[in-house]
Amino acid sequence: MRVKRESLCSVLALMIAALLVMSIVHVSGDDPAQSSSGDILSIFFKDARAVLGKSLITRADSYYHGGVTMGDSVYCTEDHDHAHDEEGEHNHDEHPDHADEEAIHPKRVIDPWGWLNARIHVQEHRHLHGEEIEEIIPWIWAACRASPHNIEAYGMGWYVLTKMRKQTDAGLAVLQEGIRNNPDDLDLAFTLGQSLYTDVKDQAAAESAFRLVREKAFRKSKQDLTRLSEDDGRSLASALMYLTRIAEARGDIGAMRAYFEEAQVVAPNYAATQGIARMVEAAEREAGEREAGGA
Amino acid sequence: MIFRQFSALIRLSLLDLYRRKDLFVLLVLSLVLLAPLAMIQPFGVTGASRYMNEVAMLLIWIFSIVITLGVTSRLFPPEFESRTIYPLLAKPIGRGTLLFGKYLGALTTSLSALLFFYLLYGMMTGLRQGEWFPPIFMQAFLLHVGFVVLLAAFGLFGSLLVTPSANMTLCGIIVGGMLFYGQRLPALAEVTPVPAKWFVWLSYAIGPHFEFFDMRQRLIHSWSMVRWDACLLTLLYACVYSAACLLLANALLKRKKL
Numbered sequence: 001m002r003v004k005r006e007s008l009c010s011v012l013a014l015m016i017a018a019l020l021v022m023s024i025v026h027v028s029g030d031d032p033a034q035s036s037s038g039d040i041l042s043i044f045f046k047d048a049r050a051v052l053g054k055s056l057i058t059r060a061d062s063y064y065h066g067g068v069t070m071g072d073s074v075y076c077t078e079d080h081d082h083a084h085d086e087e088g089e090h091n092h093d094e095h096p097d098h099a100d101e102e103a104i105h106p107k108r109v110i111d112p113w114g115w116l117n118a119r120i121h122v123q124e125h126r127h128l129h130g131e132e133i134e135e136i137i138p139w140i141w142a143a144c145r146a147s148p149h150n151i152e153a154y155g156m157g158w159y160v161l162t163k164m165r166k167q168t169d170a171g172l173a174v175l176q177e178g179i180r181n182n183p184d185d186l187d188l189a190f191t192l193g194q195s196l197y198t199d200v201k202d203q204a205a206a207e208s209a210f211r212l213v214r215e216k217a218f219r220k221s222k223q224d225l226t227r228l229s230e231d232d233g234r235s236l237a238s239a240l241m242y243l244t245r246i247a248e249a250r251g252d253i254g255a256m257r258a259y260f261e262e263a264q265v266v267a268p269n270y271a272a273t274q275g276i277a278r279m280v281e282a283a284e285r286e287a288g289e290r291e292a293g294g295a
Numbered sequence: 296m297i298f299r300q301f302s303a304l305i306r307l308s309l310l311d312l313y314r315r316k317d318l319f320v321l322l323v324l325s326l327v328l329l330a331p332l333a334m335i336q337p338f339g340v341t342g343a344s345r346y347m348n349e350v351a352m353l354l355i356w357i358f359s360i361v362i363t364l365g366v367t368s369r370l371f372p373p374e375f376e377s378r379t380i381y382p383l384l385a386k387p388i389g390r391g392t393l394l395f396g397k398y399l400g401a402l403t404t405s406l407s408a409l410l411f412f413y414l415l416y417g418m419m420t421g422l423r424q425g426e427w428f429p430p431i432f433m434q435a436f437l438l439h440v441g442f443v444v445l446l447a448a449f450g451l452f453g454s455l456l457v458t459p460s461a462n463m464t465l466c467g468i469i470v471g472g473m474l475f476y477g478q479r480l481p482a483l484a485e486v487t488p489v490p491a492k493w494f495v496w497l498s499y500a501i502g503p504h505f506e507f508f509d510m511r512q513r514l515i516h517s518w519s520m521v522r523w524d525a526c527l528l529t530l531l532y533a534c535v536y537s538a539a540c541l542l543l544a545n546a547l548l549k550r551k552k553l
Contacts, residue, residue: 063345063516066516066518067512067515067516067518068512111481113499113500113504113507114481116504116507116525116528116529116532117477117478117504117506117507119521119522119525120438120507120508120509120510120521120525120526120529121478121506121509121512122512122513122516122518131342134340134342134343135343135344135345135346137337137338137340137343138335138337138340138343138346139346140337140338141335141337141338142337157338161338170338170339173338174338
């Protein structure tokens with residue numbers, strides 16, 4: 001009798017727990033956080049893997065700077081912050097290398113230990129050039145393996161392989177792996193389209209990749225683009241800019257206008273949206289002139 | 296006479312290390328770690344070598360710390376426990392001679408292991424990169440020797456104060472702390488409130504600066520060599536600090552009631 005009662009209580013407790021979980025999912029309105037791979041290790045070590053992935057990317061960055069972690073120099077007073085271009089890309093060409101060993105500027109009154117440390121440990125940085133760039137690839141690879149949801153690692157892998165080493169196929173393979181592991185990410189999907197457009201010069205493949213970005217954006221925002229995050233909005237606006245350019249080449253002003261309206265919803269002040277506006281304006285002006293000429 | 300005593304103590308220490316097969320275990324461990332790393336081709340790229348050098352160098356540093364601390368921590372406590380210190384001192388050997396002889400033995404043992412690891416590293420990089428024992432490699436080895444000289448003296452001093460396991464743990468924490476944060480102690484002191492601030496400054500002023508000897512960054516990323524004046528000053532620092540540790544250890548051993 002007692003065993004029966006305990007079993008009944010256990011079943012009831014399980015049912016209550018299941019109801020609680022379901023109600024949380026229902027109230028939050030979002031899908032429950034899940035590991036896409038679903039294995040038990042991924043679920044338990046998800047955060048640890050993410051932290052490891054980030055630290056491996058930091059290591060890759062430090063390798064790019066000759067083993068120096070940026071902002072970690074103890075004795076150098078000059079601020080060597082990196083320049084970033086409009087798109088947020090890391091721009092390494094806007095400041096010179098600092099390989100001069102004599103350019104050590106102690107921050108405070110020189111103490112003997114500080115003096116020794118400043119001469120033994122590298123206090124400035126330099127960039128990898130040419131073939132040397134492959135030295136950072138193992139760390140990016142390890143970051144992708146450690147954390148398959150590390151978007152930055154896949155983006156960096158693509159950039160290093162495609163742009164720096166001119167290995168477009170290998171770079172695209174990295175991107176596709178990233179997209180497989182992160183099917184909802186708009187940034188990687190946009191980068192794939194951009195690479196197909198600019199590196200492979202395959203306009204048809206690029207167009208379908210950009211269309212896929214648009215579809216993903218609609219799916220992710222549940223048909224309401226205002227719900228997209230700022231980053232996703234920018235990725236979509238950038239994809240729309242390329243789609244507008246392709247539509248412009250076809251002379252499809254209707255599609256151009258539609259893309260402009262969508263871009264205005266997601267990122268009205270973004271440079272890509274302004275670029276679309278200029279393209280639409282020019283296309284309308286040209287069409288108007290043509291009509292006037294025809295009349 | 297004294298040299299014969301020293302050489303006997305050194306021989307004993309060397310025999311002890313190689314009989315216990317510590318080195319062999321560490322070698323197998325490094326092979327197990329490095330062999331798979333050497334075989335991977337990240338994204339199909341085969342030319343990268345610095346990551347291998349970094350892991351190998353890290354292992355060399357860890358192993359040199361483990362071996363040096365392992366050897367020095369066990370120099371005196373087992374002798375006291377098993378009372379074998381009495382026949383040793385009855386030879387007759389002065390306590391100072393015994394201490395210095397044991398230190399030399401521990402140092403020779405640790406340095407022999409270090410030389411072995413550096414030779415393997417040199418051959419590995421030579422085979423992979425075609426660069427055999429460049430000058431910066433020799434300088435890194437020289438500074439690593441300075442590190443072992445200092446660590447052996449520091450560990451020996453600690454072995455007369457606490458038990459071997461406590462000594463290994465404490466020395467390990469100090470070595471790790473100094474390697475990671477030694478350079479940053481002044482910056483840390485600046486942001487620390489007053490009572491702790493003086494402690495940080497004191498640690499910076501009198502603590503053993505093991506980070507001086509770490510040339511891994513220069514070696515792995517092909518930076519230029521350290522200026523020789525700085526290198527020699529660092530080695531001088533190791534000698535002076537080690538001498539201070541040995542003098543303190545000698546004073547402790549002389550006061551110890553046996």
